[in-house]
Amino acid sequence: MECQSILIKNTIIIGSEIKKSSILIENNLISKIDDDLSSNDADEVINGEGKVLIPGLINTHTHLSMSLMRGLADDMPLDTWLNNYIWPAEANLSGEHCYAGALLACAEMIKSGTTTFNDMYFFIDDVAKAVDESGMRGMLSHGMIDLGDEEKRKKEFKESIRIINKCHNTSDGRIKVSLGPHAPYTCSMELLQWVRRKADELGVRIHIHVSETEFEVEQIIDSYGARPFEYLDEIDFLGDDVLAAHGVWLSDSEMDIIRDKKVKISHNPISNMKLASGVSPVSKMISKGINVSLGTDGAASNNNLDLLEEMKTAALLQKIYNLDSTLLSAQHVFEMATINGAKALGIEKELGTIEVDKKADLTLLNFNKTHLTPYRHPLSHLVYSAQGSDVDTVICNGQILMQHRKLLTLDEQEVIQQAEEASKDLLS
Numbered sequence: 001m002e003c004q005s006i007l008i009k010n011t012i013i014i015g016s017e018i019k020k021s022s023i024l025i026e027n028n029l030i031s032k033i034d035d036d037l038s039s040n041d042a043d044e045v046i047n048g049e050g051k052v053l054i055p056g057l058i059n060t061h062t063h064l065s066m067s068l069m070r071g072l073a074d075d076m077p078l079d080t081w082l083n084n085y086i087w088p089a090e091a092n093l094s095g096e097h098c099y100a101g102a103l104l105a106c107a108e109m110i111k112s113g114t115t116t117f118n119d120m121y122f123f124i125d126d127v128a129k130a131v132d133e134s135g136m137r138g139m140l141s142h143g144m145i146d147l148g149d150e151e152k153r154k155k156e157f158k159e160s161i162r163i164i165n166k167c168h169n170t171s172d173g174r175i176k177v178s179l180g181p182h183a184p185y186t187c188s189m190e191l192l193q194w195v196r197r198k199a200d201e202l203g204v205r206i207h208i209h210v211s212e213t214e215f216e217v218e219q220i221i222d223s224y225g226a227r228p229f230e231y232l233d234e235i236d237f238l239g240d241d242v243l244a245a246h247g248v249w250l251s252d253s254e255m256d257i258i259r260d261k262k263v264k265i266s267h268n269p270i271s272n273m274k275l276a277s278g279v280s281p282v283s284k285m286i287s288k289g290i291n292v293s294l295g296t297d298g299a300a301s302n303n304n305l306d307l308l309e310e311m312k313t314a315a316l317l318q319k320i321y322n323l324d325s326t327l328l329s330a331q332h333v334f335e336m337a338t339i340n341g342a343k344a345l346g347i348e349k350e351l352g353t354i355e356v357d358k359k360a361d362l363t364l365l366n367f368n369k370t371h372l373t374p375y376r377h378p379l380s381h382l383v384y385s386a387q388g389s390d391v392d393t394v395i396c397n398g399q400i401l402m403q404h405r406k407l408l409t410l411d412e413q414e415v416i417q418q419a420e421e422a423s424k425d426l427l428s
């Protein structure tokens with residue numbers, strides 16, 4: 001449902017200040033924020049009374065199509081989880097599976113207020129098709145793994161370039177493509193150095209997993225005589241266009257490297273807790289001035305894609321781990337899920353805050369709920385009390401994707417049905 005202009009009237013706007021006002025969207029941009037906007041000014045009017053408007057949430061690390069593996073294997077060690085369940089399932093993956101899984105993930109993310117995500121997986125053409133249909137904004141990457149095998153490496157290079165040529169900057173600019181070397185322990189030095197060169201040459205970003213588990217850090221020390229971020233720095237891989245997911249096991253000097261090279265970290269607390277990977281030193285990184293954003297990781301290790309839940313967990317985890325309840329305030333954690341996410345993807349000039357002339361990616365939450373009463377500080381309620389199901393309306397790039405919890409770009413029942421069938425087929 002495409003409108004030339006949308007007016008959201010009389011709502012609490014979490015912008016540079018928190019205030020009740022009205023907001024006008026024209027085409028894909030926020031054009032006015034003003035108390036006096038009249039209903040005559042817009043094609044579509046949304047009543048914002050009793051609601052709170054935030055920037056569309058930004059999930060900076062996920063694997064959409066893994067939604068098909070939700071609940072497949074819980075409560076087991078990471079290596080058993082990967083070797084006995086996830087990798088065998090992934091060996092059967094087809095483009096149709098990835099399409100169905102990505103559609104399911106998009107529907108789930110829209111329903112919990114996310115408008116932008118950063119994905120790494122396989123069959124990216126099919127993922128892009130789902131993202132295009134959903135109306136969401138996504139940065140996609142083909143996950144590259146060579147395990148030192150030259151033939152495999154060449155195939156990964158070819159596929160990454162093919163996907164960039166085919167999908168980068170498509171769907172009115174909503175879909176972008178980055179390079180996705182899986183991790184330093186699954187990718188050879190040759191692969192990583194090629195990625196660095198290509199990223200510079202093509203002007204695309206880099207998405208990688210680094211230091212999720214203590215075991216992989218030991219592997220890198222054994223192979224290269226340095227910790228992962230030291231090694232990546234030595235081979236000149238790092239830069240402000242690199243987004244590293246997890247960053248759980250970090251030394252102080254690695255954090256200094258991350259800060260100096262302006263590497264962006266995506267913190268995935270629920271996945272890290274569920275797989276018992278460890279606790280990322282997020283508060284320390286923030287105090288050093290490192291940009292830390294939030295990700296859910298795939299639904300196979302979370303087991304949902306709800307960033308509201310992720311915000312609360314991120315705050316609580318830092319508090320309990322450091323036995324300091326003042327750490328990671330509601331304000332901080334909200335920034336992680338919005339503006340820091342935009343910075344992590346290099347789109348902070350266009351997204352991540354509610355400001356005139358920024359892209360109209362907005363999430364409207366219904367605060368007329370028992371668990372959000374009495375109305376007090378909206379940021380506190382958002383982080384500590386709200387749930388994904390409180391999201392009422394979602395707009396991305398000036399298009400309404402969900403209104404009063406009804407998806408407008410996707411047929412929710414059809415998406416669920418398709419995902420059920422794809423999951424059965426994948427695991428048969």
Ligand SMILES: [Zn+2]
Nearest residue numbers: 209245297298
């Ligand atoms: Zn991941």
